Amino acid sequence: MHSDTSSSQPLAHSPIWQALQAQAAEFKQASLKGLFAVDPQRAERFSLELPEFLLDFSKNLLDQEVFVNLLRLAEEAELPRWCADFFAGKPINATEGRAVLHPALRGGLQEDIEIDGDFVTAQVEAELERLKKFVVLLHNGALTGYRGKRFTDVVNLGVGGSHLGPQTTIEALRAHRKGDVAVHFVSNVDGTQLTDVLAGLDADSTLFIVSSKTFTTSETMTNARSAHAWLQRAMPEVDGEVLLQQHFAAVTSSPDKAQQFGVLPERTFRFWDWVGGRFSLWSSIGLPIAIACGFENFRALLDGAASMDKHFREAPLETNAPVIMALLSVWYCTFMGYPAHAVLPYEQALHMLPSYLQQADMESNGKSTTRAGVAVDYPTGPLIWGQTGINGQHAFYQYLHQSPEVVPADFIGSVAPGHDLDGHHEILLANMFAQSQALMNGVDAESVASELAAKGLSQEEIKRLTSFKVHRGGKPSNTILLKELDPRSLGALIALYEHKIFAQGVILQIYSFDQWGVELGKGLANKLEPKLAAGDLSGEDSSTTQLIEYYRRKKNGAVMSTELPEVAVAESAGEQA
Structure with missing residues (x-):
C-alpha cells in the first residue's frame, strides 16, 4: 500500500494555503486588462511552447507572486514525489491497492517495471x-x-x-x-x-x-x-x-x-x-x-503521449504544462470558488473532447474525502462542460460574457486546418482569439456610451441602454494552439490533461484513480432491475416505489418489444440472399 506521509498534515491548514486564500480574495477584484497594462512581457512570461503546441496562460487572474505561491503549494503537496511514485509503478491507487501505469502503454516510463x-x-x-x-x-x-x-x-x-x-x-x-x-x-x-x-x-x-x-x-x-x-x-x-x-x-x-x-x-x-x-x-x-x-x-498517437509523459516527468514545476494547468484549476475552483470550467475547442474534429474530459476529470477528482480519510472542507474539482467554439458562441457564450458567474475556459485550436477550403480557418481562429480577448477585456460603460453616440443615439437612449451592453470582463482563459491536429499532437494534448488531473488530485490530497461513485449507482440498479417486473417494494423509498408502480401499470397496458425491429433483419437477409 502506498504510504502517504503528508496525510497527517492537511495542506488546507498550512501557511501557503492561507496566503493563497488571501490573494484569491484580492484577485477576485483584479482587472485582467490592468495586469497586461502593467507588465508588457506578461504574454511571454506566462506562456510555454512545447513541440506540439503553444500554451498561453497569460489571460489568468494571477501575477508573479501568486504564481510563485501556487508553485510552493505544489512543492508542499510533494507533487514531485508523487510523480516519481506514479512513474515507478507504486500503488498510488491506494484504496484499490493498484499501480496506475497508463504511461507504460505508450513507452512513457523511464525504466521498465x-x-x-x-x-x-x-x-x-x-x-x-x-x-x-x-x-x-x-x-x-x-x-x-x-x-x-x-x-x-x-x-x-x-x-x-x-x-x-x-x-x-x-x-x-x-x-x-x-x-x-x-x-x-x-x-x-x-x-x-x-x-x-x-x-x-x-x-x-x-x-x-x-x-x-x-x-x-x-x-x-x-x-x-x-x-x-x-x-x-x-x-x-x-x-x-x-x-x-x-x-x-x-x-x-x-x-x-x-x-x-x-x-x-x-x-x-x-x-x-x-x-x-x-x-x-x-x-x-x-x-x-x-x-x-x-x-x-x-x-504516432502513443508517441505523442509519451513525449508529454517525458515533459511531465522531467520539466521543472514552473515550466511544466500539466502542473501549471492543475495549479490554475486549483486556484479557480478551490481558492476563488468558481465551480465550473469550460472546454471550448475551435476544431470540429475535437467536438467530443469536452465529453471525454468530463469523464477523465470529474470521475477522477469528484471526491469528498482526503487521502487521510476525512471529509474535505474545500472544492476538489470543477464541473467540466463545453462545446465546439462557433456553435457555443451562438448558444452559451452570452452566459460566459455577461452572467455574474465566472467560468474559466480552455480555448483549443490549431494553426493548420484539417481541410483545404479557403478562408474558413482564418474566420475560425479570429473568433477564437476574439472570444478570449473579449472575456478578458469586456466593455465598460464609457466605451458603450461612445459607441452608441457614434451611432447617433440621443443621450436619453444612451443612458437607457448602456447598462445592458456593459461586459464586466476579467474572465480568465487558457489558449492551447496546436501546430496541427495530427496523431502525435492529439496524443500529447490528451496526456496533458491526464497529468493535469493527476497533479490536481495530488495537490488537493485526494485519490484520483478510484471511482466509487460510479459503482454505487450500478449496484442499486442491479437490485432494482428485477423489481421492475414484480416483487415486494416495501423496502424502497416512496418516490422509487411510485415510479416503479407507475412503470408496471403502464407497461402492462402497452405493447413493448425487446427485440430489434424485424425490418432490420429482413433487409440484412435480403442482401445476403
Whole structure:
C-alpha cells in the first residue's frame, strides 16, 4: 500500500494555503486588462511552447507572486514525489491497492517495471504486435464473417472509457483515417442506439468488438447479447457459438470471461488491472482507433503521449504544462470558488473532447474525502462542460460574457486546418482569439456610451441602454494552439490533461484513480432491475416505489418489444440472399 506521509498534515491548514486564500480574495477584484497594462512581457512570461503546441496562460487572474505561491503549494503537496511514485509503478491507487501505469502503454516510463513477475514493457509490446497483425488482416480482407464476406463494418460495444476515448480519438483524427472499414460505436443500453446502428449494416460483414475491463459491465454485455441475437436471426442456420467465434472480438483484462462468453483466444486482446478505464485508450481498448486510422497512426498517437509523459516527468514545476494547468484549476475552483470550467475547442474534429474530459476529470477528482480519510472542507474539482467554439458562441457564450458567474475556459485550436477550403480557418481562429480577448477585456460603460453616440443615439437612449451592453470582463482563459491536429499532437494534448488531473488530485490530497461513485449507482440498479417486473417494494423509498408502480401499470397496458425491429433483419437477409 502506498504510504502517504503528508496525510497527517492537511495542506488546507498550512501557511501557503492561507496566503493563497488571501490573494484569491484580492484577485477576485483584479482587472485582467490592468495586469497586461502593467507588465508588457506578461504574454511571454506566462506562456510555454512545447513541440506540439503553444500554451498561453497569460489571460489568468494571477501575477508573479501568486504564481510563485501556487508553485510552493505544489512543492508542499510533494507533487514531485508523487510523480516519481506514479512513474515507478507504486500503488498510488491506494484504496484499490493498484499501480496506475497508463504511461507504460505508450513507452512513457523511464525504466521498465516488474508487476506480478512480468515486465510491463514486454507485455505491452507483445499486445501491440497482436493488435497490429489483427488490423492488417482486417484491412487486407483476410478476416471474414461466417459466409466468407470480408468485414466492412466494426461495431465497438463499450461504455465509459471503453467508448469515449476511442470515439473521441477517431473523430479527432478524421483527416487521418485509413482503409475502408467503417467503425461504429454503441455505448448506451437504451436499445435505440444499437437498433439505429445495426439498421444500416449487413450481418455477414459486421464484426463486433466487446470492450469491457471486467467483461461483466451490465450495459455492454446486454448490448453484446443483443448483437449476437441479431446475427442469429440473420443467419438462423448457423450455430450460435460459431457466430461468436467468427463475428466477435474482445478487449478486456478478464480474458477468461471473454472466452467463456464465446470469443476465440486469438481474437481476445488484453489490458491490465493497472490501466484505469478512463485512461485506457492507449491500450488494446484503442483497437477501434487502429482500425479506423491505421496502426501507424495509432503508434504516432502513443508517441505523442509519451513525449508529454517525458515533459511531465522531467520539466521543472514552473515550466511544466500539466502542473501549471492543475495549479490554475486549483486556484479557480478551490481558492476563488468558481465551480465550473469550460472546454471550448475551435476544431470540429475535437467536438467530443469536452465529453471525454468530463469523464477523465470529474470521475477522477469528484471526491469528498482526503487521502487521510476525512471529509474535505474545500472544492476538489470543477464541473467540466463545453462545446465546439462557433456553435457555443451562438448558444452559451452570452452566459460566459455577461452572467455574474465566472467560468474559466480552455480555448483549443490549431494553426493548420484539417481541410483545404479557403478562408474558413482564418474566420475560425479570429473568433477564437476574439472570444478570449473579449472575456478578458469586456466593455465598460464609457466605451458603450461612445459607441452608441457614434451611432447617433440621443443621450436619453444612451443612458437607457448602456447598462445592458456593459461586459464586466476579467474572465480568465487558457489558449492551447496546436501546430496541427495530427496523431502525435492529439496524443500529447490528451496526456496533458491526464497529468493535469493527476497533479490536481495530488495537490488537493485526494485519490484520483478510484471511482466509487460510479459503482454505487450500478449496484442499486442491479437490485432494482428485477423489481421492475414484480416483487415486494416495501423496502424502497416512496418516490422509487411510485415510479416503479407507475412503470408496471403502464407497461402492462402497452405493447413493448425487446427485440430489434424485424425490418432490420429482413433487409440484412435480403442482401445476403
